[in-house]
Amino acid sequence: MSLENFISKAISPWMKNEGPDFDIVLSSRVRLARNISDTPFPIAASKNTLEEIIALTGSKFSRKAHRKFGELELLKMDAMKQNEKRVLVEKHLISPNLSDESKAGAVLLSEDESLSIMINEEDHFRIQVLLSGFQLTEGLKYANEIDDWLEEKIDFAFDEKRGYLTSCPTNVGTGLRASVMMHLPALVITRQMNRILPAINQLGLVVRGIYGEGSEALGNVFQVSNQMTLGKSEEDIVNDLRSVVYQLIQQERAARELLMQQSRLQIEDRVYRSYGILSYSRTMESKEATQRLSDVRLGIDLGLIDDLNGKILNELMILTQPGFLQQYAGEILSPEQRDQRRAALIRERLKLEKKA
Amino acid sequence: MLCQECKQRQATLHFTKIINGEKTEFHICDVCAKEKGEFIPGSNSFSIHQLLSGLLDIDQPVSTSETETVPKKELRCDKCGMTYQQFAEIGRFGCPNCYKTFTEKLDPIFRRIHSGNSYHGGKFPKRVGKDLHIHKEIEQLKYQLQQYVSREEFEQAAVIRDKIRSLEKSLEDNKEG
Ligand SMILES: [Zn+2]
Ligand SMILES: [Zn+2]
Numbered sequence: 001m002s003l004e005n006f007i008s009k010a011i012s013p014w015m016k017n018e019g020p021d022f023d024i025v026l027s028s029r030v031r032l033a034r035n036i037s038d039t040p041f042p043i044a045a046s047k048n049t050l051e052e053i054i055a056l057t058g059s060k061f062s063r064k065a066h067r068k069f070g071e072l073e074l075l076k077m078d079a080m081k082q083n084e085k086r087v088l089v090e091k092h093l094i095s096p097n098l099s100d101e102s103k104a105g106a107v108l109l110s111e112d113e114s115l116s117i118m119i120n121e122e123d124h125f126r127i128q129v130l131l132s133g134f135q136l137t138e139g140l141k142y143a144n145e146i147d148d149w150l151e152e153k154i155d156f157a158f159d160e161k162r163g164y165l166t167s168c169p170t171n172v173g174t175g176l177r178a179s180v181m182m183h184l185p186a187l188v189i190t191r192q193m194n195r196i197l198p199a200i201n202q203l204g205l206v207v208r209g210i211y212g213e214g215s216e217a218l219g220n221v222f223q224v225s226n227q228m229t230l231g232k233s234e235e236d237i238v239n240d241l242r243s244v245v246y247q248l249i250q251q252e253r254a255a256r257e258l259l260m261q262q263s264r265l266q267i268e269d270r271v272y273r274s275y276g277i278l279s280y281s282r283t284m285e286s287k288e289a290t291q292r293l294s295d296v297r298l299g300i301d302l303g304l305i306d307d308l309n310g311k312i313l314n315e316l317m318i319l320t321q322p323g324f325l326q327q328y329a330g331e332i333l334s335p336e337q338r339d340q341r342r343a344a345l346i347r348e349r350l351k352l353e354k355k356a
Numbered sequence: 357m358l359c360q361e362c363k364q365r366q367a368t369l370h371f372t373k374i375i376n377g378e379k380t381e382f383h384i385c386d387v388c389a390k391e392k393g394e395f396i397p398g399s400n401s402f403s404i405h406q407l408l409s410g411l412l413d414i415d416q417p418v419s420t421s422e423t424e425t426v427p428k429k430e431l432r433c434d435k436c437g438m439t440y441q442q443f444a445e446i447g448r449f450g451c452p453n454c455y456k457t458f459t460e461k462l463d464p465i466f467r468r469i470h471s472g473n474s475y476h477g478g479k480f481p482k483r484v485g486k487d488l489h490i491h492k493e494i495e496q497l498k499y500q501l502q503q504y505v506s507r508e509e510f511e512q513a514a515v516i517r518d519k520i521r522s523l524e525k526s527l528e529d530n531k532e533g
Contacts, residue, residue: 037452037484044436044450122448144479151481157452160488162462163476165452169462170469172455174478198366204471206368208386230466231473 003348006328011315012091012113012130018311019133023301024249026181026221026314027132029092030139030238032147033166033175034125035157041167042102042120050104050120057119060153062108068142069110072117077105083332086323092130094118115146122167123175125150134245136178140238163230173230178238180245181210183313185220185298186255187248196251204228205244219290219317224248260302271299279350283336284343289320293346308353316346359385433457487527494523 019028035041042050054076062074077085077099085099093113098105098121108117118126127150129142150156157165163173171177187193200207207224209217224245226237259267274295278284284292297313299305318324320342326333329341359367360383367383431440438450440458449455455462466474480489497520504513 040436040451041449043448148482151483155484156481158481158484159455161475162455163478165455167448169465173476201368228470230470231475231477233478
């Protein structure tokens with residue numbers, strides 16, 4: 001398969017859009033946890049019960065057209081190959097937990113992959129809506145619609161006092177987890193994150209670096225999400241998160257401007273070095289790739305690089321993960337082979353862009 | 357506040373554990389929590405439940421001579437069989453009925469996890485929730501009715517009484533429909 005073809009098939013259709021504030025907010029996600037009334041949660045349910053839930057959900061909701069999301073396809077975990085599941089995890093459509101730990105797990109996927117409903121993860125249902133850019137309000141709206149749609153056919157475990165009942169007490173009430181992925185290179189370079197993070201934590205929100213272990217957020221990509229699910233309305237939870245994200249966007253923009261005014265040479269040097277390395281290297285670990293891609297994306301957003309599209313960061317961050325590299329290669333690869341393939345894929349991808 | 361493990365990063369995780377009857381406070385950063393496999397906020401890792409179980413332990417009997425001699429009656433969910441002890445260990449409920457079974461112990465736990473809240477303030481399911489809304493409204497109206505009656509404002513009281521009747525009728529209709 002040609003790279004062009006592979007990419008167009010591999011990348012979730014929703015990712016091909018550029019949502020609002022796409023230069024900083026890569027994606028928005030809204031998740032609702034739901035369970036069936038009078039039924040043990042997956043942790044305490046028999047495999048049989050869980051299989052029945054999958055069968056029931058499949059018969060009621062797969063291949064039925066929803067007016068916004070269209071037909072949903074049911075994928076059972078035990079019918080998938082390890083690498084196929086890994087690819088879904090790398091696309092954030094299922095959790096590692098569902099892929100590897102569930103006694104009997106499945107997922108309902110919309111064609112554009114902006115909706116996934118995990119079945120028998122920690123809860124019977126995890127409705128998840130993924131959108132490009134800063135679209136939390138829209139995400140909540142769609143997740144609510146799907147929730148209502150499921151509720152037409154399923155009695156949810158609900159208590160007037162405690163709200164939607166979930167297996168873990170950290171999700172009870174609304175069952176809502178809203179999050180955004182943000183690219184904040186200028187705040188990191190100007191060392192402002194250390195000041196900002198504690199303040200955000202105090203507001204009851206969680207920030208963590210993704211891609212990478214340990215202290216640094218590799219690729220300067222952070223996930224910001226709500227922590228509490230009980231006591232506030234869904235709208236308030238999302239609005240509180242939104243206002244913090246909005247402020248982060250403003251601060252990142254201000255920091256970018258400052259960098260261009262005060263350290264233009266250093267920034268240009270950093271951006272073009274990374275661009276050069278990505279364009280010509282022959283082997284590259286994922287850690288380096290993630291950092292270089294962040295630099296190049298910053299260069300695009302600052303107008304320093306004008307022959308590349310901003311979507312390249314989102315796309316390559318996903319495509320250069322092990323599952324995708326192996327899918328493209330059509331075989332299981334050793335770490336060394338993956339580093340080689342990663343460098344090659346990035347080179348080819350950049351060339352593709354310049355041709356276009 | 358700095359993390360007590362690495363003393364370098366800002367502590368983001370604050371919780372109290374009761375160990376041997378003594379209250380101990382913990383302040384840890386995300387990184388150290390992750391390294392120790394204790395907690396990654398927002399993720400589904402098993403570790404979050406280990407942390408929670410520490411938090412839920414607040415209820416374990418303190419070893420005084422009294423509690424040692426009087427064995428505590430253990431709470432057990434009659435639907436899924438989970439005991440409170442098990443819940444405290446794994447940090448997860450076994451079924452919806454566990455919430456009812458352990459309800460007397462849940463308020464302080466929820467308040468800790470959810471910034472002081474222990475009651476739901478969000479969405480009601482449309483079908484199941486419809487009746488719940490009505491029950492809630494009837495309760496409030498009955499309270500108002502009492503107020504009017506005690507103040508001998510019978511005209512208003514009659515209005516409220518009619519409202520209650522029509523709501524009760526809609527409950528009946530829901531049952532039949
Ligand atoms: Zn630490
Ligand atoms: Zn139970």
